[in-house]
Amino acid sequence: MVISSCSLGPSNLYPLPSSSMFKPLKFPPFWPRQKVKMGPLSVSPMGFGTWAWGNQFLWGYQESMDNELQQIFNLAVENGVNLFDTADSYGTGRLNGQSEKLLGKFIREFQEQKGGQGELVIATKFAAYPWRLTPGQFVDACRASLDRMQLEQIGIGQLHWSTANYAPLQERALWDGLVAMYEKGLVRVVGVSNYGPKQLLKIHDYLKARGVPLCSAQVQFSLLSMGRDQLEIKNICDSLGIRLIAYSPLGLGMLTGKYSPSKFPTGPRGLLFRQILPGLEPLLSSLSEIANKRRKSMAQVAINWCVCKGTIPIPGVKSIKQAQENLGALGWRLSSDELLQLDFAAQESPSKMIQNIFQTK
């Protein structure tokens, strides 16, 4: 497949495959090709998150998983998922940057082996490390991500978090860095992550004055994380034409039903789950009830809830089985009664997800 033959523009927009070793799953006619607009981009109503790809500490990643991760990537693309979220900070210890490296490798090998047509949107995030103090350092960070992925342009360049809570003077360097990446054509569109309503409005206005449209805002959004801030952010996004990308839509796995107060994951996630899971009884039973009636899994219902709320969920996936299951979250919609039942059950559940420490007001 020759990238330059793709009429869809810059080289981060890759032709999709026409054939593959995986048999595409069957979907209703409006899926898998259904896309939603995000500025000039067209993205699938759900993306895949890749935080776990390279993270040994929290997610138990091993390099022996790479073959399966590549199969996940191929399966997703072949079934119409064209949005993948990563970050320059993903990957622990010597594996720092591993998520971007793997994505780059999977894209290249996919192109070599399968060809096709369509567009692929890679969203990466630039960490606001304390040593990144100038716009030029953010541009350098963007170039480093491009090097790791061996791409010429990133689909969505996102600020991973705002420094407004603890280093407000650094914030301007972040914003100007984003502007510079956009003006140099290193990123197709720009987005933010972990920005609360107040900061989101500020950066939107700042970027607008510089002629840079803000296309996406990524925030923790799920049945476990739907507080006043999330709803306010959603309203702001709707009024300004920004797409809300919902991260951790499965509550790090708590909404899949496979964990319970007698079965926690190992490692640091187990500590968090011990605090939260015992207070999720009303929500988990509603999810399970709806899933059973619908002949869906709880994960599919939890992801579909995010789609019905008008967000683009990016569930993290570690196995082919999870990828196949999560693909089945699309192509149908929960009814308004089911949505109400889930909203109510979530409110009734005493536990909520802990918010990201970098989330601003």
Ligand SMILES: NC(=O)c1ccc[n+]([C@@H]2O[C@H](COP(=O)([O-])OP(=O)(O)OC[C@H]3O[C@@H](n4cnc5c(N)ncnc54)[C@H](OP(=O)(O)O)[C@@H]3O)[C@@H](O)[C@H]2O)c1
């Ligand atoms: N902007 C930010 O600050 C930020 C923060 C967090 C995440 N993110 C992004 O959002 C993405 C998704 O969030 P997340 O990974 O934190 O959490 P998540 O999507 O809520 O949960 C993902 C985890 O749930 C389990 N899982 C997934 N599908 C499943 C299924 N069908 N059945 C059973 N278990 C399943 C897997 O873990 P196990 O198999 O180990 O249980 C998987 O790694 C990340 O990959 C990342 O791209 C962004």
